[in-house]
Amino acid sequence: MAKRKFNIAPYLLILPSFIYLVLFFAWPMGRSLQLAFQKDAEILPVRTAVGDDMDVVGYLPMQIEVAITDRERSEETLPNGRTRPVYWFKIAGESEEGEQVEGWVNQKYLQVQSRTESTSARVVSGEGTQEWTLDYVKRMVNDHNFMDALTTTLILLVLILPIQFALAITMALVLQARLKGSTIFLYIYAIPLGISDLAAGLVWVNIFTQHGFLNTFLQRLGIIDSPYIFLSAENKHWMIVAIVLAEVWRATSIVMVIVVSGLQSIPDEYLEAGQLFGASLWQRLRHIILPLLRPSLQVALILRTILAFQVFAVVVALTGGRVITVLAYETYRWYDPGDSGFNNPHVAAAYAGFIMLISLVFSVVYLRTVRTQEQGAST
Amino acid sequence: MTSAAQSRTTPRSVALDAEQKRALRNLRLRRASIYALAILIAVWILAPIWLIATMAFSTQADVYAYPKQVVPVPFTTATMDFFLNYAGILDATLNSVIVAVLTLVFSTTIAVPAGYAVSRYLFPGRNSYRLVILAVRAFPIVILAVPLAVTFLQWGLYDKVYSVALMHTALTLPTTILVVSSVFASVPVEFEEAARVFGASPLRAFVRVVLPLVLPGIAASAIFTFVMSWNEVFAATLLTVRNRTLPALILYTLNKSSLQFQYAGGFFMLVPSMIFIFFIRRYLFNMWGQITK
Secondary structure (H helix, E strand, C coil), X not given: CCXXXXXXXXXHHHHHXXXXXXXXXXXXXXXXXXXXXEEEEEEEEEECCCCCCCXXXXXXXXXXXXXXXXXXXXXXXXXXXXXXXXXEEEEEEECCCCCEEEEEXXXXXXXXXXXXXCCEEEECXXXXXXXXXXXXXXXXXXXXXXXXXXXXXXXXXXXXXXXXXHHHHHHHHHHHCCCCCHHHHHHHHHHHHHCCHHHHHHHHHHHHCCXXXXXXXXXXXXXXXXXXXCCCHHHHHHHHHHHHHHHHHHHHHHHHHHHHHHHHCCCHHHHXXXXXXXXXXXXXXXXXXXXXXHHHHHHHHHHHHXXXXXXXXXXXXXXXXCCCCCHHHXXXXXXXXXXXXXXXXXXXXXXXXXXXXXXXXXXXXHHHHHHHHHHHHHC | CHHHHHHHHCCCCCCCCHHHHHHHHHHXXXXXXXXXXXXXXXXXXXXXXXXXXXXXXXCHHHHHXXXXXXXXXXXXXXXXXXXXXXXXXXXXXXXXXXXXXXXXXXXXXXXXXXXXXXXXXXXXXXXXXXXXXXXXXXXXXXHHHHXXXXXXXXXXXXXXXXXXXXXXXXXXXXXXXXXXHHHHHCCCHHHHHHHHHCCCCHHHHHHHHHHHHHHXXXXXXXXXXXXXXXXXXXXXXXXXXXXXXXXXXXXXXXXXXXXXXXXXXXXXXHHHHHHHHHHHHHHHHHHHHHHCC
């Protein structure tokens, strides 16, 4: 921070990262919206005179009838040296916007009965173009899996987040108590940071599967007589339970780490003062720790919510993705060219855009809620 | 404050009155209950890992046996061997390692200058840059994967190992920049200035004074980048068909694969992450602490 006069150095230093993020972040972002909202279409450019390089007077849509008002025959030289006749037609038709367009087009775009005599023709091809459309978004919303995926994702969010935050705060407070051997606890609590969602899913398959450990324990305890099939299509609620446990198991550590670094920034005096005045643990938590942790909790909340909208591999591992589906799995399913997918990147991009939209909405809501609370507190 | 300090300095030989004894007992009870809680949470995290490890080192008969036993007796590597010899697993593992190493190299190379700039210079646009990085960090990878797969297909980069690495670099770069800048911020700028005063060039001051001090932190961040790439499954699945990474291959074959394969695969993916997290455990809080600011 010592250097204050204008200096080009920092700009040169951040330039590579900036270029990289434009290329591989901003650009695909734009491309994603384009994929979701644009489709390839054909329109026919109509020109002022005969010739591909003439000015365009207007465009005609596909598959309309047009009147032929004039024609001109010319010769085209083929690569082998021979020539063949090429017709240009002066046509008149109505554009998409309802305006009358009249001008010249090459015969290849039209279907005509007789090149020398017909007075009308049909537009059959044109040039590729992009047109804005809501078709893909409609297709996404009308897909019978859409509501399922959205509700399941939201249910998971509502079930997972409170458990996760309560557990993370407990873990952080336990670490903060500075027990003997707390470095070992610290490492153990941090292990899930490095565990992938797929591995976590498989770990919990091992527990919840029919001949798995949960059934073994329940039977040993005499709660059940024979193995219960938790992960079946008839037991969607048990699948949800399994996903919730796997996600809490895997993704609580990141919240814990954020809470711990938040706790470290709280001066010890505050907590000691609370203790001195005889505040119970719960009172200290409620009136000292949690209010001071608010910025950290806000960050963790936004991060976890955004990650929750992307929950994917855990669900696939535990349910196969078909019985219980989530937004990220639908994105994958629509993109996937393999046997289970539809191979439609446009609808996949619409899903991706939808995930981005709800992530943004939730983040803004969280930020605003906290800000108004702070304003309320300061007045 | 004073009463707490006094009770703490009370010599042992002095007989405690009943009040103090009760307080001491309460304190011990509280400590014991916190210990119990700490161990309970540790078991909650470790037990599932132990159980999948048990399966990974059990015989095929034991993998399908019911009820299950919680220790791998008889111990065997047959299940792991079966997984590692499964068609394509070694190639996929190699792909995963290449992708993760490339991601680590790309990400660190780009992030170190950027992190240095953010921590050492006060320049117009610095805060906006930081804000952009923070925003990008929070963005869902799911959104980027689809358009990038489509674009890579057009560019002829589809199904290439390095294209997955390019994608993973976009995913890890913002985190790496923030972490590296916090690592630089922990080295006082005065050290550098002192070297300059004694006649070192800016580059020499950086290489001889700053670099040795930040190297462990940057190595920790690089390892974390490796782990993030090693674990990433969604983008890797979309971007590859034949050259799949390990998670992508396991995910893709999930519906057709045996439990044996799934347990061994799950365990195999866990191991490197656990080892790496062990090495960087001291840095984790600095890393994430910085990100929350």
